[in-house]
Every structure is written in C-alpha cells, then in structure tokens.
Amino acid sequence: MSDYALRLQQVRVQRGTFDLQVDLELPEGYIMGLVGPNGAGKTTTIRTILGMLTPASGRVEVLGRRLPAPAILREEVGVVLDQASLVEQWRLAQVEQALAPFYSRWDRNGYADLLQRFGLSASARVGELSRGMTMKLQVAIALSHGARLLVLDEPTSGLDPVARDELTGILGEFLISDRHSVLFSTHITSDLEQVADQITFLHEGRVWFSGATDELRDAYRLVRTGPDGIDPTVIECHGLRRSSTTAEALVPSAEVGLLGSGAVIERPSLDQIVVHLASKEVVA
Amino acid sequence: MSVESLPMPYAATRFAGLGAALQLDVWVLRPYLRQLAMFVAAMLIFGFFTAWGTGGLIIAAIYASPLASYPFAASEKNRLETMYASLPVERPTLILSRYLVTTGIWLGLTATFAAVALTGGMRGGSPDPQEWSMLLPLAALLYAVLVGVQLPVMYRYGYTSSRMFTYLPLLLVAAVIGFTGATSPKLLEGFFLGWSGLPFWFGWVAAVGLLVVSYLVAVRTARLSG
Numbered sequence: 001m002s003d004y005a006l007r008l009q010q011v012r013v014q015r016g017t018f019d020l021q022v023d024l025e026l027p028e029g030y031i032m033g034l035v036g037p038n039g040a041g042k043t044t045t046i047r048t049i050l051g052m053l054t055p056a057s058g059r060v061e062v063l064g065r066r067l068p069a070p071a072i073l074r075e076e077v078g079v080v081l082d083q084a085s086l087v088e089q090w091r092l093a094q095v096e097q098a099l100a101p102f103y104s105r106w107d108r109n110g111y112a113d114l115l116q117r118f119g120l121s122a123s124a125r126v127g128e129l130s131r132g133m134t135m136k137l138q139v140a141i142a143l144s145h146g147a148r149l150l151v152l153d154e155p156t157s158g159l160d161p162v163a164r165d166e167l168t169g170i171l172g173e174f175l176i177s178d179r180h181s182v183l184f185s186t187h188i189t190s191d192l193e194q195v196a197d198q199i200t201f202l203h204e205g206r207v208w209f210s211g212a213t214d215e216l217r218d219a220y221r222l223v224r225t226g227p228d229g230i231d232p233t234v235i236e237c238h239g240l241r242r243s244s245t246t247a248e249a250l251v252p253s254a255e256v257g258l259l260g261s262g263a264v265i266e267r268p269s270l271d272q273i274v275v276h277l278a279s280k281e282v283v284a
Numbered sequence: 285m286s287v288e289s290l291p292m293p294y295a296a297t298r299f300a301g302l303g304a305a306l307q308l309d310v311w312v313l314r315p316y317l318r319q320l321a322m323f324v325a326a327m328l329i330f331g332f333f334t335a336w337g338t339g340g341l342i343i344a345a346i347y348a349s350p351l352a353s354y355p356f357a358a359s360e361k362n363r364l365e366t367m368y369a370s371l372p373v374e375r376p377t378l379i380l381s382r383y384l385v386t387t388g389i390w391l392g393l394t395a396t397f398a399a400v401a402l403t404g405g406m407r408g409g410s411p412d413p414q415e416w417s418m419l420l421p422l423a424a425l426l427y428a429v430l431v432g433v434q435l436p437v438m439y440r441y442g443y444t445s446s447r448m449f450t451y452l453p454l455l456l457v458a459a460v461i462g463f464t465g466a467t468s469p470k471l472l473e474g475f476f477l478g479w480s481g482l483p484f485w486f487g488w489v490a491a492v493g494l495l496v497v498s499y500l501v502a503v504r505t506a507r508l509s510g
Binding site: 050051052070071072074075079081083086088089094098099101102 | 301303314358361362374
C-alpha cells in the first residue's frame with residue numbers, strides 16, 4: 001500500500017487559457033502547505049484532487065487510490081473551504097441529518113462534542129455563522145465522518161489571528177494520529193510557519209518547489225546590502241528590490257558566498273520566500 | 285480501515301447512496317417548502333372555484349417544470365457543487381435522486397390537483413372516467429417532455445444560464461397547440477381522438493422511456509460540465 005496521502009505525478013490540467021502542471025507528494029501523517037499568489041493554481045489543484053476536474057494527463061493518487069476512484073474513497077477525505085458549501089438556512093443539527101446518511105462511520109456523539117467544543121450551537125443556522133465558525137463547522141463535519149485526509153482551501157482568508165491560531169491547534173490535534181494528513185492551501189503563508197512539514201509552492205501554474213519546509217527555508221537567504229551590493233548578472237537573486245540606500249533580494253544559499261562584505265544575511269520566513277520568488281525586480 | 289480494504293466493490297457502491305441522496309435533495313428543498321406551499325395553495329384555491337376539472341392535471345404537469353429547477357437554484361445560491369463533489373456517492377446516483385424527487389413532486393401535485401378537480405367536478409356533476417383515462421397519461425407525457433429536456437440542460441449549463449431555455453419546450457407545446465387549434469382545429473381534435481384510442485398504459489410507458497433517456501443524457505451532460 002502507498003505511504004502517500006496524496007501523489008500527483010506529471011499532472012496537467014487546462015482550464016481555458018490557464019495551464020496547470022503539478023507534481024507533489026504528501027506522505028501520510030504530514031501537513032503540506034500549498035502556497036502561491038492568487039491565480040497560481042492552488043484551487044485548480046484542489047479541485048483536481050477532489051475529482052471535480054479531470055487532468056488532461058498525469059496520475060492523481062488519493063490515499064493510495066488512483067483517480068477516478070470509487071466515490072466511497074471520499075468517506076476518508078474531509079473538505080474545508082473559505083465559504084461553506086452548505087444550505088445557508090440549515091441549522092447545524094440539520095447539517096448532520098442531511099450529511100450523516102452518506103457516511104458509514106458518521107459519529108453522532110463526536111459531531112455533538114465537536115460543536116460544543118467549538119462553541120457552535122446545534123440550533124444556529126449556517127448562514128448566521130462567522131467565517132471562523134464556518135471553518136470550525138466544516139472541520140467538525142470532516143472529523144465526524146472519520147476523514148484521514150483533510151483538504152483545506154484558503155480556510156484562513158478573512159479570519160482574525162485568534163481564529164487562525166485556533167485552526168492551527170485543531171490541525172495539530174488532528175495529526176496526533178500518524179495516519180492523518182492535511183493539505184492546506186493558503187496565500188497567508190505565515191499560517192504555515194508553525195504547522196507545515198511540507199511546502200508546495202505554485203506560481204503561474206507551475207511548481208517552483210515541493211518538499212520539506214525546512215529544506216525550502218534552508219535553500220535561500222534573505223540578503224540586504226547597499227544599493228549596489230547585489231549584482232543580478234553575477235549571482236542568482238529573486239525579487240530584487242532597490243532603493244537609493246538599500247537593496248534586498250532572496251539569494252540561493254549556495255551563492256551567498258559570492259556577496260561582498262557588509263551584507264546582512266538572514267534565514268527567510270516562508271512569507272518572504274513566497275513574496276520574493278513571486279515578484280519581479282523592483283527599483284524604487 | 286484502509287481504503288484498500290473497504291468491503292464493497294465498485295459496482296455494488298454505485299447506487300448505494302441513493303437513499304441518502306434522496307434525503308439530501310429533500311433537505312436542499314426544505315427551506316423553500318413554505319413558498320412552494322403558498323403558491324400551490326393559491327393555485328388550488330383558484331382551481332377549486334373555477335372548476336378546472338381535468339385541466340388541473342395538465343396544469344400540474346406544467347407547474348412541475350419550474351419546480352424541478354428549485355434544487356438547481358438552491359445549489360447555485362448556496363454553492364453546493366463542492367459539497368456534492370465531496371460526498372461519497374457517485375454523480376449518477378445524485379442525478380437519479382434528482383429525477384426521483386422531481387417525479388415525486390409531480391405525482392404529489394397531480395394527486396392534489398386531481399383531488400381538487402374531482403371535488404369541483406362532483407359539484408357540477410359526475411366526473412368523466414374516459415376523460416380522466418385520456419388526460420392522465422397525456423399529462424405524464426407532457427411532464428416527461430418538459431422535465432426530460434429541462435434537467436439535462438440544467439446539469440450542463442447550471443440554473444442561471446439555462447433557466448429561460450428550460451421554458452422553451454413549454455412554449456413550443458403551447459405554440460403548437462395554440463397554432464393548431466386556431467388554424468386546424470380538426471387536426472387537434474384528431475390528435476385527441478387518436479390519443480384516446482391508445483391504451484391507457486401507452487402514455488405512461490412513453491413518459492418513463494423519455495425520462496430514462498433524459499437521465500442518461502443528464503449523466504453525460506453533467507460530466508461535460510466538469
């Protein structure tokens with residue numbers, strides 16, 4: 001049996017003029033952050049994993065099953081979106097009545113416990129919930145049907161820092177079982193600093209990096225020098241920003257030695273890596 | 285339990301979720317029941333006092349057509365496409381459920397209209413069994429034509445893009461009957477005479493056949509819609 005929760009090999013999806021080509025591997029028991037600017041292909045990747053889009057070529061495996069797979073596979077996949085895909089007038093108790101019959105392992109007590117723990121009233125309507133509460137409701141649904149893989153598409157957009165921190169805690173608890181895995185798409189990369197073991201960085205429909213988060217952070221250094229301290233013709237640099245007094249760029253760690261003295265060199269945050277890799281040279 | 289060891293083979297799971305899908309469609313429609321009930325009640329009251337008679341059967345068939353679009357409207361309004369895609373049930377099962385729920389609504393409407401029509405008929409004399417046996421299968425066929433065209437189109441293009449198009453069959457039927465009635469009334473009479481000569485089951489079998497073909501087309505158009 002495959003040890004991967006997700007495996008996309010040479011997958012190509014075409015939607016109008018947008019062309020996505022993606023390779024990624026998420027081992028079981030890990031959280032992968034799917035990052036990149038808006039329009040990079042994160043949602044297209046997730047829709048492909050959910051079977052909503054059919055790739056023109058390549059191989060998609062979810063929990064060891066190649067897609068298209070029997071629908072019963074989806075018993076093991078939980079989906080959390082930035083907006084709930086549920087009827088707004090339903091009360092949370094009715095959400096259970098509508099969805100539970102589809103799942104052979106729906107845990108009624110577990111659902112009630114999770115609602116209580118997340119501060120959600122069973123008599124509240126879906127349309128009355130805040131974004132943070134909607135996200136918690138979707139997590140409660142996913143955990144109640146025993147999902148082994150959670151797929152989250154921009155779950156933190158529009159959430160305040162407290163709610164985002166709560167989500168991080170929930171995901172940490174979900175991963176206590178080492179067979180649980182999470183794919184977490186976001187453009188707020190700071191959400192991933194604490195939790196993501198793996199990162200796939202998408203840009204304009206292509207994978208720029210896919211691997212361990214530490215590997216990505218070790219692969220680059222954020223460099224600040226005087227205005228002429230970084231010469232793009234000599235060293236590879238990304239997102240070079242120049243002003244009259246300073247220059248800043250992301251530089252491959254292997255090339256840091258080519259910089260002159262006086263450069264300030266830091267280990268970049270994920271946010272800084274994404275911003276610099278996705279941006280072009282800026283001269284102020 | 286791993287996915288590899290899930291007990292049911294693919295073929296066995298194909299329609300396993302039908303019961304759940306039927307319940308879900310009812311839940312999706314539930315928030316709209318009050319406005320549906322008000323509309324139906326208004327029509328029934330109107331029908332009772334104007335003594336539609338068997339005409340109520342045709343009206344029920346026509347009215348079932350816009351009702352069939354309600355789940356699509358609710359799906360678009362609440363962005364349910366991702367929910368449907370993430371449920372552990374095959375798409376053809378969800379589509380079959382939509383056909384069954386829609387047909388159930390039509391049968392309920394027909395039974396209600398029939399009850400009102402019979403009550404109205406009894407007030408003005410005894411109902412004509414021959415007229416009933418002719419119009420009931422004709423109403424079934426009309427329902428099958430209207431909904432049979434509407435659902436595959438809605439699965440392909442969604443509610444917003446196709447809601448006007450779905451009234452086209454109704455307009456065509458009305459135009460053909462109106463035009464024929466005005467220009468060649470004998471042709472229309474001939475049709476009804478010919479229809480009344482057919483066995484009672486013919487209209488029902490034709491309606492079921494049309495709906496089966498429509499379902500198969502809808503499964504294909506839903507796949508095309510991505």
